[in-house]
Amino acid sequence: MNLEFKVEGGDFTLAGNASSQIKKMLKQLNIDPKIVKRVVIALYEAEVNIVAHAYRGIITAEIDPQGVRLKLEDEGPGIPDIEKAMTPGFSTASEQVREMGFGAGMGLPNISENADDFRIESEVGKGTTLYINYNF
Amino acid sequence: MKIRDLCNLVNGTVLCGEQHLDSVVEYAFASDLMSDVLTVKTSEFILITGLANLQAIRTAEMSDTPFLLICRGKEVSEEMLDLASDNEILIISSSFSMFKCAGVLYSAGLKPIY
Numbered sequence: 001m002n003l004e005f006k007v008e009g010g011d012f013t014l015a016g017n018a019s020s021q022i023k024k025m026l027k028q029l030n031i032d033p034k035i036v037k038r039v040v041i042a043l044y045e046a047e048v049n050i051v052a053h054a055y056r057g058i059i060t061a062e063i064d065p066q067g068v069r070l071k072l073e074d075e076g077p078g079i080p081d082i083e084k085a086m087t088p089g090f091s092t093a094s095e096q097v098r099e100m101g102f103g104a105g106m107g108l109p110n111i112s113e114n115a116d117d118f119r120i121e122s123e124v125g126k127g128t129t130l131y132i133n134y135n136f
Numbered sequence: 137m138k139i140r141d142l143c144n145l146v147n148g149t150v151l152c153g154e155q156h157l158d159s160v161v162e163y164a165f166a167s168d169l170m171s172d173v174l175t176v177k178t179s180e181f182i183l184i185t186g187l188a189n190l191q192a193i194r195t196a197e198m199s200d201t202p203f204l205l206i207c208r209g210k211e212v213s214e215e216m217l218d219l220a221s222d223n224e225i226l227i228i229s230s231s232f233s234m235f236k237c238a239g240v241l242y243s244a245g246l247k248p249i250y
Binding site: 106 | 169170171175185187189195198199
């Protein structure tokens, strides 16, 4: 099963909508709640990152009997130093993002902790793609 | 602790999710930082927060917790109530500060996660 969602940068009212839809689908498919929680925590953090940092993005989720594969591809400023971005506490988030309860430099480390396999590709001035995978 | 008793202890008002009043909750986590809440591995805790926005509801949803206590009488918007109702999340509003809510509930036996 393939699901696809568009995410608009800066639109905090809808941030989490895609994660919520994917969560409902995973629950309907009777996937182990522990895995569902890990998927949606990573996914929600990543979705908030698109809203917080990018202009727009597309989230795709592939679900099959082997596992869940998430791809979050955004058009945005990109990440100049991925290693630095992965450092807990490092953040470039705006004041607005911090007022939303995010932007403390915990997102990427938390995604990594909740993923079976996590990879970032980024090009400065173009955008960032996150691959977050789970095996059943 | 029964949600109904918890609500009385913080002099709270139930804004939505009355169906949870007889549910029992054992643990609480208090934070305004949603990223920190998302690191909590336990489900079925009550989230005590002063952050009254849609992301507080979303964070409760993603954390698998149906209980939310909003402190200092912060205004809860219609959009927040709709989103909480859609996801069967209880919202209690208290005029107490986050410190007072946490102190009262801890003294009454609600457990910390860490």
